[in-house]
Amino acid sequence: MGIEGIEALYQECRTKVQDGRAGRGGRGLPVVVLVGTRGSGRTAALAWLGYLGSHRPHAFYDFASAGPRRPHEVAGRLAYGLSHRFARQPSLLFPRLTLGLLVVDPGLSLDANDSRRAGHQLRHALQDAHENNAAADRAADVAGLLQDLNLLQIPGIGLLAGLIRRPPRLPLGIARRTGFSWYAGPHTPVDELVALNRLSKSRTDVDRAAVDRRLCEAFLADLRGEYARRRRDRNCVVLLDNVDAEGGRDFLDLLVRLRDESGVPDPLLAVATASDTGRIPGPFARGPAGVWIRSPEQASHADWERSVPDPPPDASWHWYCVQLRDLTAAEVSQLGAGIADRLPEAPPLAHRLTRGHAWSAGRLLEAAARIPGRGDAEVLLRGILATPVPSAGDDSEAPPLDRVILRDLLDGMNEEQRAALVVCSAAREFDAAWDADLLESFTLRTRNGLARETGTRLWLVDPVPQDAGARGGRGSGYLENSHPRPLSGRPVLHPWLRLLLLQELARSRSRWDEAHEQLQVWHMLYGHPLDVRYHALALGQLDDVVDHLARSLTELPDTDAWLYELYAVTAAPLRTPVLPERTATLRVDRISAELAPRSFAERRALTMLVAALWLAGDPRNRLPAARPELNDTIGSMFQSLAMHSDPRRVGLRHEAAKYI
Structure with a gap:
C-alpha cells in the first residue's frame, strides 16, 4: 500500500x-x-x-x-x-x-x-x-x-x-x-x-x-x-x-x-x-x-x-x-504466511492474478486456505477463480469466486454500467471501446458516464510492459518503444479487474466474437496493425497471426522491434485461458494444431511460440512460480526459431535465455 x-x-x-x-x-x-x-x-x-x-x-x-x-x-x-x-x-x-x-x-x-x-x-x-x-x-x-x-x-x-x-x-x-x-x-x-x-x-x-x-x-x-x-x-x-x-x-x-x-x-x-x-x-x-x-x-x-x-x-x-499502491509480492506473501508451508504456490499466484490489489489478494488467499494440500493442489489452484462461494442461508447455486469478487469491486455501479464495462474489457486500451462504438447499444447516460466513473474510481492505469517479465521470464521494460509503430500507451483497465471482466465476457461466445470483430475492423480502418493482429488472435485466428509474424521477422529492422510486436500481439486475451485439469504445456500442441493446422505443419516453432506466449499471458498458467511450466517451451521455441531464421537474429537466443 x-x-x-x-x-x-x-x-x-x-x-x-x-x-x-x-x-x-x-x-x-x-x-x-x-x-x-x-x-x-x-x-x-x-x-x-x-x-x-x-x-x-x-x-x-x-x-x-x-x-x-x-x-x-x-x-x-x-x-x-x-x-x-x-x-x-x-x-x-x-x-x-x-x-x-x-x-x-x-x-x-x-x-x-x-x-x-x-x-x-x-x-x-x-x-x-x-x-x-x-x-x-x-x-x-x-x-x-x-x-x-x-x-x-x-x-x-x-x-x-x-x-x-x-x-x-x-x-x-x-x-x-x-x-x-x-x-x-x-x-x-x-x-x-x-x-x-x-x-x-x-x-x-x-x-x-x-x-x-x-x-x-x-x-x-x-x-x-x-x-x-x-x-x-x-x-x-x-x-x-x-x-x-x-x-x-x-x-x-x-x-x-x-x-x-x-x-x-x-x-x-x-x-x-x-x-x-x-x-x-x-x-x-x-x-x-x-x-x-x-x-x-x-x-x-x-x-x-x-x-x-x-x-x-x-x-x-x-x-x-x-x-495507495498495490501490494508487492513480499507483502502478499506476508498475508499468506499461514498457508505458505502447505501451499507455497498460493501467495505468488494471488499476487500475480490480482497485481497486489489488497482486498482481492486476501479473498484468493482465503479460498486457497480451503484447498487440501494433496497431489491435486495445483489443479485446484489453477481453477481457484471458479471456486463456489456459498452464501449463508442461501439454497441457490453458489456463484464462482470471480463473480463474487467482481460484484464487490464494482459496488456502486448499476447493472447497465457493469454490463457496459464487461464489453469494454475486450479493448486493449480503454478509450478504444468508445472509438470503435462498442457501447452503441447502451443508453446515452451510460455511454457518457462510464468513462468518467471508471477513471475517477482509479480503475484506469498505465499499461503493463509486454515482454518476458509479463510471461514468466526475466526482465521488464527493455522493449519499450522498440517498434516503428509502438502502441499509444493510453490508459488501460487495471489488469486484475480486466481479467475478471473478460471471464464474464467469455461466458457468451457470441458477445466475445462480436466485440473483438468490431474492434479488429476499427483498428484496421485506422491503421493499427498490432491491434488488428491482437484481436485476430483473440478470435482464434492463429494461422493469420503466425503468417504475419513470419513476414515481420524478416521485414522489421531489428530483433527488438519484432519481439515488441510478438509480445504486443500475444497479449491478446484467450476465451478459455485455463483448463484446471490440463496443464498449459499440454495445451500448447493442441491449440497450435486445432487453430493453426497449416502453420503448425509449416512453421512449428513459431506457431508453438505464439501459442505458448498467448497461454502464458494468464498467471494461472505460470505454475510453479519458481519455474513456470511454459518457460521450457518458450525458451526452446525461441532457440529453434533462432537456428532457422535470418542469421542476424541472434537476439532470439538472448531472449531464450530469459526463460532459463
Whole structure:
C-alpha cells in the first residue's frame, strides 16, 4: 500500500507545531486524502495511522457506516473523540462548541423577546447538561457513538450518552466564561445565542448552513484556543473514512472554506480516504482521475507547499491526494504466511492474478486456505477463480469466486454500467471501446458516464510492459518503444479487474466474437496493425497471426522491434485461458494444431511460440512460480526459431535465455 511514505507524511504534518501553535506563518496543514480503488486497503491504512497516533488526541469517523450527519454534528462527534483523556496529555476542551451544541438542541427554545428570561433558560439548560453528563445511560446513543467513532478500538474509554444533545464534559465555569465571550458580536452573547437558537429551528437551507458554519467555527476556535493555552508537541488528528460518501464533502468543504477565509493555521490534521476522485475537489490534473495525485514516495509537506499556486485561484490547494499502491509480492506473501508451508504456490499466484490489489489478494488467499494440500493442489489452484462461494442461508447455486469478487469491486455501479464495462474489457486500451462504438447499444447516460466513473474510481492505469517479465521470464521494460509503430500507451483497465471482466465476457461466445470483430475492423480502418493482429488472435485466428509474424521477422529492422510486436500481439486475451485439469504445456500442441493446422505443419516453432506466449499471458498458467511450466517451451521455441531464421537474429537466443 506504500504506507511507509504515507506514514512519513503523517508524522511530518503531526509535528509541525511551533511554540504551542500550529505552523504560524506558513500554509498550515493540508487535507490529506488517501485515494485508491475499492478494496485497496484505505481503511486499513487509516487504522494504522490511528494506531501510530493513539497516544495523542485523535478521532475516527466513517461517513459510509454512520448515518447522514450535518457538518456541525460531525464536528461534535470529532470533538468527543478528541476530548478523551490521553496519558500524560492535557485534555482538549471545547467550551465554544459545547455551548453552541447546547443552544441548537431541538428541545431548547430561548425567549427571543426577553433577553433576561432567555439568559435564565440558557443557564438552566447548561446546568442540566453538566449534571446529566455524569452517566451514560442511553444504550441507543452509546451504540450510535460506537458506530460513528469506532471507539471500541480505544481501550478504557468512558462513553457519554447523546453527544449532540449532551456535549463533551468540561468545567461549567469554562463553558460560561470562554463560551459566552466568544459568541459576543454586534449584540450581547445572550442575544447572539438566542439568534443561533432561532436559526436552528429553521428548515431553510440558508439558515441550516449558517448554524453549521457557526458551530464549525467554534470547533476550530476551540482547537486554536487549547493549543495557545497549553504547549503541545503534536497536532491533533481526525481520521475520516469514505469522505466521498454522503456528508463527507459537506463537512470538509466547510472546514476548508473556514480555513481559507481565516488565513490562520489551526492545529488539526485531517486525513481522509476516498475511492472516487470525482468527489475530491483537489487541484485539477489531466488524466482519468481528474485530480492531482501523488504517489506515497513523492508525498511530503514540502511537496504539497510547492504545488500551491501563487496566488491560489481557489480553495482546491488545501487538498492533497496520495494514492495507495498495490501490494508487492513480499507483502502478499506476508498475508499468506499461514498457508505458505502447505501451499507455497498460493501467495505468488494471488499476487500475480490480482497485481497486489489488497482486498482481492486476501479473498484468493482465503479460498486457497480451503484447498487440501494433496497431489491435486495445483489443479485446484489453477481453477481457484471458479471456486463456489456459498452464501449463508442461501439454497441457490453458489456463484464462482470471480463473480463474487467482481460484484464487490464494482459496488456502486448499476447493472447497465457493469454490463457496459464487461464489453469494454475486450479493448486493449480503454478509450478504444468508445472509438470503435462498442457501447452503441447502451443508453446515452451510460455511454457518457462510464468513462468518467471508471477513471475517477482509479480503475484506469498505465499499461503493463509486454515482454518476458509479463510471461514468466526475466526482465521488464527493455522493449519499450522498440517498434516503428509502438502502441499509444493510453490508459488501460487495471489488469486484475480486466481479467475478471473478460471471464464474464467469455461466458457468451457470441458477445466475445462480436466485440473483438468490431474492434479488429476499427483498428484496421485506422491503421493499427498490432491491434488488428491482437484481436485476430483473440478470435482464434492463429494461422493469420503466425503468417504475419513470419513476414515481420524478416521485414522489421531489428530483433527488438519484432519481439515488441510478438509480445504486443500475444497479449491478446484467450476465451478459455485455463483448463484446471490440463496443464498449459499440454495445451500448447493442441491449440497450435486445432487453430493453426497449416502453420503448425509449416512453421512449428513459431506457431508453438505464439501459442505458448498467448497461454502464458494468464498467471494461472505460470505454475510453479519458481519455474513456470511454459518457460521450457518458450525458451526452446525461441532457440529453434533462432537456428532457422535470418542469421542476424541472434537476439532470439538472448531472449531464450530469459526463460532459463
